[in-house]
Amino acid sequence: MSGKIVVVVGGGAAGLMAALAASEHGAQVILLEKNPRVGKKLLATGNGRCNYTNEDLKLAHFHGSDPNFIRTILSRFSGAQTLQYFYQLGVEPVTEEAGKVFPASGQASSILDVLRHQAEYQGVALVSNTTAKRVDKNGSSFTVYTSVGSFIAEAVILATGGKAGPQFGCSGDGYALAARWGHKLIEPFPALVQLRLKAPFLKAAAGVKVQGRAEVYHEADRPSQAEGELLFTNYGISGPPILAVSRAASEALSRGHQPALKLNLLPRQQPDEVASYLQDRFRRLSHKTAELSLVGFINKRLIIILLKEAGIELKLPAGKISLAQIKRLAALLTSWVFTVVGTNGWTAAQVTAGGLDHRQICPRTLQSKLVPGLYFAGELIDVDGDCGGYNLQWAWSSGYTAGVFAAL
Ligand SMILES: Cc1cc2nc3c(=O)[nH]c(=O)nc-3n(C[C@H](O)[C@H](O)[C@H](O)COP(=O)(O)OP(=O)(O)OC[C@H]3O[C@@H](n4cnc5c(N)ncnc54)[C@H](O)[C@@H]3O)c2cc1C
Structure with missing residues (x-):
């Protein structure tokens, strides 16, 4: 003693x-x-x-x-x-x-x-x-x-x-x-903190929960990535995968950079697979508008946002959506890129x-x-x-x- x-x-x-x-x-x-x-x-x-x-x-x-x-x-x-x-x-x-x-x-x-x-x-x-x-x-x-x-x-x-x-x-x-x-x-x-994003539609997306993969790209490093439930909020994004990748984003912010966050809402599929699925789907539901044709596939509150981001008129008949538009939508679903402007702080x-x-x-x-x-x-x-x-x-x-x- x-x-x-x-x-x-x-x-x-x-x-x-x-x-x-x-x-x-x-x-x-x-x-x-x-x-x-x-x-x-x-x-x-x-x-x-x-x-x-x-x-x-x-x-x-x-x-x-x-x-x-x-x-x-x-x-x-x-x-x-x-x-x-x-x-x-x-x-x-x-x-x-x-x-x-x-x-x-x-x-x-x-x-x-x-x-x-x-x-x-x-x-x-x-x-x-x-x-x-x-x-x-x-x-x-x-x-x-x-x-x-x-x-x-x-x-x-x-x-x-x-x-x-x-x-x-x-x-x-x-x-x-x-x-x-x-x-x-x-x-x-x-670290282990929610991220603030720059995007015009955050208020409209607030409360939406989706499964997906989050990746933060920071300088030449390998991306920090994690999968799970993502939660859109009025300031940006939260959820376990976001907390997991937040360290890399926060470190970049602390050095004066604005890192990119990439969301993949269909991490099990390649972009071209998603594009051909969408092509088939729009053909099958060609009598519906673009907006209504996605009900049952994408979270309802994200449909309008994603269509606008892809430059697709909501009322356009699904059968008239062009291949270029389909590819843009598939790219968003598999690689939706946001600028991280901050964290929710201490x-x-x-x-x-x-x-x-x-x-x-x-x-x-x-x-x-x-x-x-x-x-x-x-x-x-x-x-x-x-x-x-x-x-x-x-x-x-x-x-x-x-x-x-x-x-x-
Ligand atoms: C909401 C939340 C959930 C978490 N969940 C988990 C989890 O489930 N698993 C996990 O592994 N980690 C979790 N963490 C992280 C974990 O709690 C911390 O890493 C850990 O508690 C750190 O322990 P510490 O003793 O070093 O510091 P703290 O737990 O922060 O304790 C420091 C203490 O020092 C006191 N103090 C500070 N300054 C002075 C002073 N000048 N004089 C006297 N006292 C002072 C403070 O009041 C405080 O009580 C979580 C953190 C938070 C905020």
């Missing part, structure tokens, strides 16, 4: 795990949280069900930092250890599509509750309504100055999250706390891409290379994951690592 005093700043997923790991390794732990209660964001995760890890933790699902840095931390507290850890606290895992793991209770509050109960059981002091303002060091002793007074510690773990979700208490405080010590920032940008983003530069952080212990005794965990570091439990896994793995080494 070290009996060392460790102050954890931030009571989110990473901070709670760091506090528990440090306490388990003998430290006396004080956790400071600016909100009235810890874990506010955790309650919102997974649509209130908390997708707390994934069965497939391939490195390709993580982004930002050096893959070796991420691999080292994930191996310190793996997916299997995460499942075991929560199982011991009483959480029965249920695996859903794409390896996503949720608590059997179907409640995100279960994850928060077991962590809080365990913190209480291990004697971790949870101090809420307390905002850390500055961290100073004198010899080997730290002073954490807060909105309500100061706390002395032998090690400090910063786990204040990034900028995603200011409504949950995250507005990038940790960047300023660390910058004071010379820690550099990889410019953060919102309030809507599920995660922060970018963050504290991992090159100034020891990959083995998550201790600052600039300030011995100062550690980092969670979204604050320049690591982010795909949708599917990867971000919380990063929070658990990095929180555990920082907690163990801070306690030594």
